[in-house]
Amino acid sequence: MYNSLTRIQNVFGFFTSVAFVVAAIIAASDLIAPRTPSGMIEPTSVQVVKGRPHYYSTKKEEYAIIKFSLEADLSSLFTWNTKQVFVYVTAEWPSLGADGAVTQNNSAVIWDNIITSPSADHLSNMPPVALRRLIESTAGRVIDPGRGKFQLFNHKPKYQITHPSGHIAESSDVKLRLHYNVQPWVGALTWDQQGVDLGLWKRLSDGVSEAFALPPVKRKDDAKTSSSKAKTKTKSKAT
Amino acid sequence: MASQERITVHNLADLKNTSDDAIPNYLNSLKFKQVHTLVDTRLALGYSAFLIAGACFLWDYKLGFEETKYYTAAAVALYTVLNGILTFWIGFVEKGTVYQGTAPDGSKISVSTSTKKNVPIYNVKVTVTPKKGEPQTIELARSFTEWFDAQGHFIALPFQTMLATTVPLVGKADPKRAAVATPDFMNTDSEVLDALLAAQPTGADSTDADAGAGKKSKRRKA
Amino acid sequence: MLSSLQNPRQAAAQLLNFALILSTAFMMWKGLSVIADSPSPIVVVLSGSMEPAFQRGDLLFLWNRNLLAETSVGEVVVYNVRGKDIPIVHRVVRKFGEGDAARLLTKGDNNAADDTELYARGQDYLARRDIIGSVVGYVPFVGYVTIMLSEHPWLKTVMLGIMGLLVVLQRE
Numbered sequence: 001m002y003n004s005l006t007r008i009q010n011v012f013g014f015f016t017s018v019a020f021v022v023a024a025i026i027a028a029s030d031l032i033a034p035r036t037p038s039g040m041i042e043p044t045s046v047q048v049v050k051g052r053p054h055y056y057s058t059k060k061e062e063y064a065i066i067k068f069s070l071e072a073d074l075s076s077l078f079t080w081n082t083k084q085v086f087v088y089v090t091a092e093w094p095s096l097g098a099d100g101a102v103t104q105n106n107s108a109v110i111w112d113n114i115i116t117s118p119s120a121d122h123l124s125n126m127p128p129v130a131l132r133r134l135i136e137s138t139a140g141r142v143i144d145p146g147r148g149k150f151q152l153f154n155h156k157p158k159y160q161i162t163h164p165s166g167h168i169a170e171s172s173d174v175k176l177r178l179h180y181n182v183q184p185w186v187g188a189l190t191w192d193q194q195g196v197d198l199g200l201w202k203r204l205s206d207g208v209s210e211a212f213a214l215p216p217v218k219r220k221d222d223a224k225t226s227s228s229k230a231k232t233k234t235k236s237k238a239t
Numbered sequence: 240m241a242s243q244e245r246i247t248v249h250n251l252a253d254l255k256n257t258s259d260d261a262i263p264n265y266l267n268s269l270k271f272k273q274v275h276t277l278v279d280t281r282l283a284l285g286y287s288a289f290l291i292a293g294a295c296f297l298w299d300y301k302l303g304f305e306e307t308k309y310y311t312a313a314a315v316a317l318y319t320v321l322n323g324i325l326t327f328w329i330g331f332v333e334k335g336t337v338y339q340g341t342a343p344d345g346s347k348i349s350v351s352t353s354t355k356k357n358v359p360i361y362n363v364k365v366t367v368t369p370k371k372g373e374p375q376t377i378e379l380a381r382s383f384t385e386w387f388d389a390q391g392h393f394i395a396l397p398f399q400t401m402l403a404t405t406v407p408l409v410g411k412a413d414p415k416r417a418a419v420a421t422p423d424f425m426n427t428d429s430e431v432l433d434a435l436l437a438a439q440p441t442g443a444d445s446t447d448a449d450a451g452a453g454k455k456s457k458r459r460k461a
Numbered sequence: 462m463l464s465s466l467q468n469p470r471q472a473a474a475q476l477l478n479f480a481l482i483l484s485t486a487f488m489m490w491k492g493l494s495v496i497a498d499s500p501s502p503i504v505v506v507l508s509g510s511m512e513p514a515f516q517r518g519d520l521l522f523l524w525n526r527n528l529l530a531e532t533s534v535g536e537v538v539v540y541n542v543r544g545k546d547i548p549i550v551h552r553v554v555r556k557f558g559e560g561d562a563a564r565l566l567t568k569g570d571n572n573a574a575d576d577t578e579l580y581a582r583g584q585d586y587l588a589r590r591d592i593i594g595s596v597v598g599y600v601p602f603v604g605y606v607t608i609m610l611s612e613h614p615w616l617k618t619v620m621l622g623i624m625g626l627l628v629v630l631q632r633e
Binding site for chain 1: 512513514516530533534535536537552554555556557558559562564566570571585586596597598599600601
């Protein structure tokens with residue numbers, strides 16, 4: 001058994017160990033790349049409409065449509081090991097019992113966006129023309145300083161949100177919060193640090209809106225127009 | 240005798256294993272009584288670890304993870320401990336021991352062998368404990384080329400002579416092999432010894448005459 | 462080396478080497494399971510529903526303990542639909558309530574609609590117990606071998622055969 005097969009085994013074994021070490025080093029290099037994300041988010045217009053979860057449903061539910069403005073700089077999250085950053089905005093609100101005490105906490109994504117790193121642009125799920133433009137925009141650079149910078153004004157939410165009870169109107173103490181999830185090429189997935197600094201990774205500065213209340217359900221004739229508007233697909237201007 | 244077939248001379252593990260196998264064969268043929276405690280302990284440790292893993296596999300397969308996870312945790316811990324003991328046993332107790340036994344005169348003998356990576360030298364350490372008296376350790380390092388031919392056949396005679404001439408206890412049990420080297424030759428270097436061995440007629444006075452002769456003829460054919 | 466099998470102790474020792482390689486691999490897997498508290502702490506991505514984050518064949522490491530915080534919105538989780546045995550890797554997009562009573566909704570990043578259609582009949586939300594872990598680590602492509610093996614089952618037999626033969630015939 002001491003022949004070409006053993007040699008192939010040895011070569012393959014060595015290759016595996018080298019690949020493992022290189023991957024470990026790349027994954028660890030994330031820790032020495034400083035992260036200084038910042039974001040400002042605020043709701044601009046809020047309405048609640050009645051609708052059906054799907055066409056055949058007889059149940060009517062309340063849907064909140066929260067338009068928002070977002071100004072964020074997540075460009076420091078892009079390093080050579082970043083494959084994509086998943087940016088998302090959640091609405092968080094408590095459900096209150098009959099006595100006014102909080103019975104449960106709720107959170108739902110109202111908007112999200114995938115920002116690929118230039119190295120992962122080719123994997124993006126976009127129309128071909130936009131994709132070509134995106135790939136050409138970086139011209140072979142590993143890191144594009146423009147990635148992760150947002151300026152959205154009075155932006156439509158991607159998702160209208162509801163609650164399993166069907167009631168969401170007049171909820172109080174609602175907050176919008178900006179989050180991100182960094183997807184590496186190899187290594188650990190990381191999220192915004194919920195107000196904690198970890199070494200060189202600073203917490204997301206700001207990133208939470210003031211608390212606000214949802215309005216009552218809009219009158220029927222209003223509801224029709226606004227809900228149909230909200231259904232039209234929203235495209236983010238962010239790159 | 241030890242493996243009749245050829246081995247690949249470039250494979251150090253094969254060289255060592257074949258030589259290791261030859262030691263018990265030789266010593267047992269000299270009416271030494273082999274003691275198997277070391278290997279039996281190793282087998283017991285190893286197979287109990289394996290049984291635990293097997294049981295763990297069975298209950299995990301039949302009942303699922305959630306139901307059995309505390310038993311699985313215990314099994315993993317136990318397996319780790321048993322495997323740790325096994326590693327300790329192989330590395331610090333067995334230490335490459337290939338033979339333990341009692342000579343016909345009652346003294347105890349223990350033989351351990353080792354090789355260094357990519358060095359074709361067979362290191363043998365023999366510890367003899369007489370019935371009364373201090374244990375005595377004999378160490379020798381010999382090239383495998385002394386008892387393997389270019390085709391990879393194991394030649395028993397020079398191997399056995401090496402043991403018989405260097406370990407008095409073995410020599411006493413096998414005077415024919417020991418006779419090659421009178422005390423005058425005990426300290427001569429291996430090349431001289433080789434020359435003497437080559438001059439020695441084979442077959443006639445060999446304890447395993449047929450095996451030795453068979454190998455000789457095979458070698459000539461090759 | 463087959464002649465050495467004539468000695469029962471040596472045969473047992475050689476068989477033990479093979480047995481220990483198998484059982485150690487299995488116990489390492491189970492150890493990882495116990496540490497991560499997940500029946501399957503490493504999974505291979507089988508679909509493109511999370512592209513571009515995860516492609517088919519990527520390897521994901523899961524963690525199923527809520528030591529510091531509960532599983533929350535934005536995490537990528539692996540869940541089994543009740544009554545089906547296909548693990549799905551998707552992101553939590555809504556969460557109502559806490560703990561065992563929490564109702565979770567998931568969605569694939571690359572899918573237009575959320576997972577309500579994928580869930581069992583009459584099930585609108587996932588519960589925490591449906592989830593077998595949150596994705597914490599990622600290695601690309603390495604798991605593609607298992608996709609190959611499951612799509613071409615004869616490869617499995619061949620590989621196991623070769624491995625077994627090598628270990629039995631070879632002593633180190």
